[in-house]
Amino acid sequence: MRAGKPHRVLPGFPLALGYTLVYLALIVLIPLSAVFLKSASLNWEQFWAVISAPRVLASYRVSFGLSLLAAAINAVFGLIFAWVLVRYHFPGKRIVDALVDLPFALPTAGAGIALTAIYAGNGWLGQWLEPLGLKVAFTPLGILVALIFIGLPFVVRTVQPVLEDLDTELEEAAASLGADRWQTFRHVLLPVLLPALLTGFALAFARAVGEYGSVIFIAGNVPLVSEITPLLIITKLEQYDYIGATAIAVVMLIVSFILLFLINGLQFWANRSRARS
Amino acid sequence: MGAAVATHWAARARRFEVNAATREPAWVKGSLITIALAFFGLFLLLPLVTVFAEAFRKGWQVYFAALVEPDALSAIALTLLVAAIAVPLNLVFGIAAAWAIAKFDFRGKQLLTTLIDLPFSVSPVIAGLIFVLLFGAQGWFGPWLIEHDVKIIFAVPGLVLATIFVTFPFVARELIPLMEAQGREEEEAAIVLGASGWQTFWRVTLPSIKWGLLYGVILCNARAMGEFGAVSVVSGHIRGRTNTLPLQVEILYNEYNFAAAFAVASLLALLALLTLVVKSLVEWRGRQPLNVGQESQGVSA
Numbered sequence: 347m348r349a350g351k352p353h354r355v356l357p358g359f360p361l362a363l364g365y366t367l368v369y370l371a372l373i374v375l376i377p378l379s380a381v382f383l384k385s386a387s388l389n390w391e392q393f394w395a396v397i398s399a400p401r402v403l404a405s406y407r408v409s410f411g412l413s414l415l416a417a418a419i420n421a422v423f424g425l426i427f428a429w430v431l432v433r434y435h436f437p438g439k440r441i442v443d444a445l446v447d448l449p450f451a452l453p454t455a456g457a458g459i460a461l462t463a464i465y466a467g468n469g470w471l472g473q474w475l476e477p478l479g480l481k482v483a484f485t486p487l488g489i490l491v492a493l494i495f496i497g498l499p500f501v502v503r504t505v506q507p508v509l510e511d512l513d514t515e516l517e518e519a520a521a522s523l524g525a526d527r528w529q530t531f532r533h534v535l536l537p538v539l540l541p542a543l544l545t546g547f548a549l550a551f552a553r554a555v556g557e558y559g560s561v562i563f564i565a566g567n568v569p570l571v572s573e574i575t576p577l578l579i580i581t582k583l584e585q586y587d588y589i590g591a592t593a594i595a596v597v598m599l600i601v602s603f604i605l606l607f608l609i610n611g612l613q614f615w616a617n618r619s620r621a622r623s
Numbered sequence: 624m625g626a627a628v629a630t631h632w633a634a635r636a637r638r639f640e641v642n643a644a645t646r647e648p649a650w651v652k653g654s655l656i657t658i659a660l661a662f663f664g665l666f667l668l669l670p671l672v673t674v675f676a677e678a679f680r681k682g683w684q685v686y687f688a689a690l691v692e693p694d695a696l697s698a699i700a701l702t703l704l705v706a707a708i709a710v711p712l713n714l715v716f717g718i719a720a721a722w723a724i725a726k727f728d729f730r731g732k733q734l735l736t737t738l739i740d741l742p743f744s745v746s747p748v749i750a751g752l753i754f755v756l757l758f759g760a761q762g763w764f765g766p767w768l769i770e771h772d773v774k775i776i777f778a779v780p781g782l783v784l785a786t787i788f789v790t791f792p793f794v795a796r797e798l799i800p801l802m803e804a805q806g807r808e809e810e811e812a813a814i815v816l817g818a819s820g821w822q823t824f825w826r827v828t829l830p831s832i833k834w835g836l837l838y839g840v841i842l843c844n845a846r847a848m849g850e851f852g853a854v855s856v857v858s859g860h861i862r863g864r865t866n867t868l869p870l871q872v873e874i875l876y877n878e879y880n881f882a883a884a885f886a887v888a889s890l891l892a893l894l895a896l897l898t899l900v901v902k903s904l905v906e907w908r909g910r911q912p913l914n915v916g917q918e919s920q921g922v923s924a
Contacts, residue, residue, distance in 0.1 A: 354727065355807075355811045355814050355815065356726050356727070356807060356810050356811060356814060356820075356823075357814070357819075357820035357823075358722060358820050358824075359723060359726075359727045359729075361719075362719040362720070362722040362723035363723040363727075363729070365715075365716070365719045366716065366719050366720040366723050366724075366735070367735075369716045369719075370720075370735075370738060370739065373784075373787055373788055373791055374738070374741055374742060374788065374791060375738070377753040377754060377756075377757055377788065378741070378745070378753055380753050380756040380757050380762075380763065381749065381752065381753055381756065384756050423658070423659075423662045426655055426658055426659050426662075427659045427662065427663070429655060429659075430655050430656050430659040431659075432635075432636070432639075433636060433639045433640070433645075434636055434639075434640065434652055434655070434656055435636035435637060435640065436656055439636075440903075442660070442663055444899050444900075444902070444903045445663070445667055445668065445671075445899065446663075446667070447899055447902065448667050448671060448895060448899065449667070450842070451842075451845050451849075451894075451895035451896075451898040451899055452670075452671070452849070452891070452892060452895040453845075453848070453849025453850070453851060453868075453869050453888075453891040453894075453895070454849070454851050454852070454869070455849075455851045455869035455870075455872045455873055455888065455891070456674055456849075456869070456872065456888035456889075456891045456892055456895075457670055459674075459872060459876050459881075459884055459885065459888060460670040460671070460673040460674045460677070460885075460888070461670055463673055463677055463881070463885075464669055464670065464673055470669070470673065471669075491666075494666055495666050495667070495670065498662075498666060498667070510635075514638070514639065514642055514644065514645050517644050517645045518642070518644040518645070520644075521643070521644035522644070527647050527648075527651070552744055555746070556744075556745065556746025556747065556748070556749070557746075558746065558747055558748050558851065558852035558855075559747070559851035559852050559855075559869070563873075563876065576746050576747075576748040576749075576852065577748075579746075579748050579749065579752060580748055580855070580856060583752065583755065583856065586761075588755070588756065588759070588761055591752060592752070592756065595746075595748075595749045595752055598746055598749060599745065599749060602744045602745055602746070603744070605744060606737070606740070606741070606744045610737060
């Protein structure tokens, strides 16, 4: 054993780490770097022209705007959902709790055609909504519904464990000091839940931005109106415009990496405030 | 065990419901439960029920006819083949990564953990695109592959690669926190007492992580069989040759063959339900809540 090298009792470190790094490089890092290298064959003006074309800009508005809205809706309802699952007892709770993960487990193509069938003009809900002037399927509203579906578990499953770990003492102290339930929630509980809630929001947003399968069936995919950015990548690929597809992919990857970085920071904050409370 | 779990669940909620300081008025409780269940019914239950209702709308005969049709059968076979290659590879990787990260200290561990999560934050469409850029006709290795008559894109190897990419983190993400929580003492004791590395892994580590491992594999498998965006880019949609089940759903749906599309989708929905059942079983066995849906845990800090 050389000096300065920590003594390891357990075997297999070089093999395990070496295998991990090689596999990671071959499957993830080298293929991902292909996107950046390919886009380098464009100069800045060409790159900018591709990623700021009107149709592409419209797709960012659809993808990022609706993803934000869906994540915000999920933050509100996901919090209520997590609260109800932790705080109240009602019949069928275990089944409801297990099914929260359905959007993780149900393949997106199945979810996509099911949502379309529900909200289409002749669908279970569509037939009642359309006479009211509310068209959901094949409009941006349909995309929103699909993004709410796939994002919900992210918020519930990040908030739920924090709520479960929460000591009743905090609320007892607030109550003994004369706070009503709403004041306790607003000033005592919400600050404790906030890091987890924001993490869930960011995870739901990140997933929604890249989502493809559950969206394309219900979206209608009208250019400039209901066309999401991932679909635009596929459209360009089908036209053999590899460079164009790659340039848009670079924009999406950069956004994803920024989000990953943010989520890392949020989770660090969440774990720290959880350890403190 | 079921009864014990049920009482455990009820007791957890009752802790809050009997305490005046942590209890809401009945009307607040009632409205919150109503809102949550309405949201649940509208966004989770209704789509699930719709898949089966639409699949059986034209009766059992049409349902089964759609499933035994040659293109559907070849899609089932291809989906099973892709998962049978991708899942074991990611399983071996997951165990190796978790062993290195959870049982040893080294610099850059945090970075490595983040990089392992990377595929979760990449759009599935981009996951497909990267392999087209590498192995497509215009890709880096395209000319070489054409010269040697090897097909990756629009063929099975492309489907396998894209699937491995999107399911890459599942097993590792499940095992790393589990093995970190279990510490190293037991393995170190086994080694000190003269066990070999493999014996230690098989007899000490594996028994204590088997439920988490099972859940990671099940989740990895569900995503491998259900992946749509990434395989859609690399498949080329050749009927009977490069169509997996989710792609078959899309083709049937776009041909307005809704009953058949939903019949095939119902197989995927059954797979999802099976996954959730296994998840619940694993949770009850392990008692402590698992990293449910792991993606929701994202990157551990």
